[in-house]
Amino acid sequence: MSPIVFFLIVFSIVFLTQPGSLGNIEEITPDVLPDQEVVKMSAFRIELPPEPGPQQRAENLLQLAHFSFQFGQHEQANQAAQQFILEQPGSLVLDYAYYYLASSYANLTRYAEARESIKRLRSSYPQSRLLAEAAFLEADTYFEQQNYATALQLYLALRQQKAYKNHPLLPEALLKLAQCYERTDQLAAARAMYHQTWKEAISTPGYTPARDHEACLLVQHPELLAPISTKDLFDSINTLLKNGKAADALPWLRRVQARSESPKLEESVVLKFAETYYLLRENAKSRAYYREFLRDYPQSKLVPYAFDRIGRLYLREGRLQDFLSISQRLRKEYPTSAYTAAAVRLHGKELELQGRFREAIREFNEFLQKYPKNALAPDVLWSRGWCQYQLQEDQAALNTFDMLIRSYPKSDHRNQALYWAGRAAERMQRYTRAAEYYTMMLKIGQPRSYLGELSLQSLTRLKQRDPNLRVEPPPTVATPLPFDKLPSFSTSYGQLHWQKTQELERLGLPDLAAEELAHALEQEKGSQAAYLTLAHLYSQAGKYHELVRLMQRHFWLWIVRGGDDLPQEFWNYAYPLSFFEITSRHTADSTLDPFLVQALMMAESLFDPHAVSPVGALGLMQLMPATGARLAAGLGLEIDSSDQYLRPEINILLGTTYLRQLLELFQNELPPVIASYNAGEQRVKEWRRNADPDDPAAFVAMIPYRETQNYVQKVLWYYQEYRRIYSMAQGH
Secondary structure, rough: OOOHHHHHHHOOOOOOOOOOOOOOOOEOOOOOOOOOOOEEEOOHHHHHOOOOHHHHHHHHHHHHHHHHHHOOHHHHHHHHHHHHHHHHHOOOHHHHHHHHHHHHHHOOOOOHHHEEEEEHHHOOOOOOOOHHHHHHHHHHOOOOOOOOHHHHHHHHHHHHHHHHHHOOOOOHHHHHHHHHHHHOOHHHHHHHHHHHEEEHHHOOOOHHHHHHHHHHHHHHHHHOOOOHHOOOOHHHHHHHHHHHHHHHHHHHHHHHOOOOOOOOHHHHHHHHHEEEEEEEHHHHHHHHHHHHHHHHHOOOOEEEHHHHHHHHHHOOOHHHHHHHHHHHHHHHHOOHHHHHHHHHHHHHHHHHHOHHHHHHHHHHHHHHHHHHOOOHHHHHHHHHHHHHHHOOOHHHHHHHHHHHHHHHHOOHHHHHHHHHHHHHHOOHHHOOHHHHHHHHHHHOOOOOHHHHHHHHHHHHHHHHOOOOOOOOHHHHHOOOOOOOOOOOOOOOOHHHHHHHHHHHHHHHOOOHHHHHHHHHHHHHHOOHHHOOOOOOOOHEEEEEHHHHHHHHOOHHHHHHHHOOOOOHOOOOHEEEEEEOOHHOOOOOOOOOOHHHHHHHHHHOOOOOOOEEEOOEEEEEEEEOOOHHHHHHHHHOHHHHHHHHHHHHHHHHHHHHHHHHHHHHHHHOHHHHHHHHHOOHHHHHHHHHHHOOOOHHHHOOOOOHHHHHHHHHHHHHHHHHHHHHHHHHHOOO
């Protein structure tokens, strides 16, 4: 649930007014911009009728325990939980009260009482979904009391249980396990556990503290490094590089380099340094290491790879002639190498970007003649067909696209080959043939997608030109969805948790109800009715990241092929308005469409405010820290830590500021704006030099980075869906 929703719900809670009743929430300050606006809830008390009914009292008590716990008001959470237990001894959801009681005791440093509450929870509710959280909490109580020996045993037990392998609390527990080892002078075990923790938690907030603890331990006790095998060190380096943490790989590389065990190791180290600096975009250092490798290991099988990387570095710097000299050397000395094939393709792509289409076609033809079975062949066919289309050699383009469609039916380029084959046929006024391509795209592709929408528009255009043209309607999913059915479970376990789900929803706690139902569905395969109910609960609770993941996992076919008969509720689940109050506030000047921001956030993070990409992009709009710092400075904001970019208010403010700058730069042309958000404005400026300003689809098609091209198509697709869905909801 978003903070805004929390505040509204907490504000509406009815506090008990009888003698000895609970205290008030004195002050809650939500997560907003410092020095920009501060929203506070002052102490308040709302009078109840003289004798509120038991159902209203139960709802108030559990809500108050839950939200007080969420906001760190532990005394109040403790009292509310105790009162709920006293007044509702037969409640189906009493385990929640015991868990809040235990957690509040722990936060109040009343550890023995916390453990007693956990004991009661375990003995009375053996099927509670909260048993895992309670187990982590119990270990934490011993850790906080500095009883490290007992805490260590409990954390070890948690680590060994398969049921907790993917639990979100496990990384923190492993960090504390390592600290237990360290504080009981088991330093080798501590170092090993810190190391394992950061590897397993590399995409979570647990990565940084585990990394730092290990680094500190190695500074104090360098002898702890000796037992680590070189193979394990390389494995750790590769994990870091794979997850976008090249800077953190450098200290480990230097440790490997210091070993000098064999010439083979030294060769691997040189290449790994070159790769690391390549990923860090430190071009000169990377090139120096690759040249060192070529000088010292001329007989290595990886020499073509090193040449390939040097050539890519030259292209990165715009040094085409230097790249060509590398490419020629590869063709001469290693004519059959896959790296030579890649260099031929790269040369063709560079010529294509420069608008030198005939020269590019020659490179692509050479590739297809010499390397017909290479994995890059579908990509090269697409590029050749595109260059032919740009030269208005429409029959040649049609032949190339046909070859791609027939020879590589599973290629990522198939759908756009179908669409552009239709465009080529249409330009030749072969309207029946063009309609066949567009129709095929809709049949085997996704009607509700970027290319699906373009194909539908093209069919409409053809029908206007030739009213006698037969056009088949796009296929839709015929299977209706059971919106009017409740979930059913075949096991007593599933039935119990479904009953608890209903009770929690009745008590006004849809976020807990959603977690309860999700837990039941992890244990027993659910029906469509169950997943639609879970979607409803996620929507009610404001858990939009979980909602979108659920819809895409279980209802993808309806999302991309759903007909107009699907209810509005379905589309609201598939494309929810996430953090929309903040988004609307930062788009209120009407120069930026809030639906575009929603589409971009969905593509960037699936509405996960805590998302961290492998390259370090942060939050809902996936801001890079350097970009965020530049934007914040322009707004006069002080950013003390990159963690602040995870705050929705700051993230959306900076992200929308950047979008406005891009809209101004590219004169409100959406494809280059979206491409720039992903790949940077300088690259996009280069790509636009030879683009047709009157054909936005052509600009998207010629984007050389497949990742960026897919990203632009996805954002434009989401954007058109947001506009369709919410215009439909408003009756437009």
